[in-house]
Amino acid sequence: NAGVTQTPKFRVLKTGQSMTLLCAQDMNHEYMYWYRQDPGMGLRLIHYSVGEGTTAKGEVPDGYNVSRLKKQNFLLGLESAAPSQTSVYFCASSRLGGSYNEQFFGPGTRLTVL
Amino acid sequence: DQQVKQNSPSLSVQEGRISILNCDYTNSMFDYFLWYKKYPAEGPTFLISISSIKDKNEDGRFTVFLNKSAKHLSLHIVPSQPGDSAVYFCAASVWTGGFKTIFGAGTRLFVKA
Secondary structure, three states, rough: OOOEEOOOOEEEOOOOOEEEEEEEEEEOOOOEEEEEEOOOOOEEEEEEEEOEEEEEEEEOOOEEEEEOOOOOEEEEEOOOOOHHHHHEEEEEOOOOOOOOOOOOOOEEEEEEEE | OOOOOOOOOOOEEEEOEEEEEEEEEEOOOOEEEEEEEEEOOOOOOEEEEEEEEOOEEEEEEEEEEEEEOOEEEEEEEEOOOHOOEEEEEEEEEEEOEEEEEEOOOOOEEEEEE
């Protein structure tokens, strides 16, 4: 089992460019999440999904869009990247019915917007 | 408004001694509290959790204590090992038709050999 994988690992964008981050999980988890981690801020939830075809906004959704067309994949899109979106992005998944919602994280994508 | 706070950005401990990492929260509705451990260039991994109806949970060298009246929890690592050097995130979850999880900013632990 690969667990949660993220593509790409690193990316540098210019302001205004667009890109898509891909997250895949092979644990048959219902829930998937996208977080960003910034120094001194911890992990902040961008968007999440409770099942295939459903998405919802988290704490910091502005400037991002997501799609969950397949249960195992969760895509995060930046339509027009801004320097404020420079961050490390983590995808996570968790199973339906867990008592405390243990989340399994991918290795992260380091994004720099110039 | 930070609902989960880890006020110590870093902590340095000698190998074999106890490490105590602290976390404060403001929302009394949280159902579960979790600790995650993160090594550089990796994603966080789950370490230990505690239900809001308990005051202690132990797993090997790791023990989490919860003081609901003070809205405070702590993670004790005994004995500390150099491999424990990592960033530790405190997190709190509440069920609102789906789990909402709030993470603290993290504490970087250095265990010196």
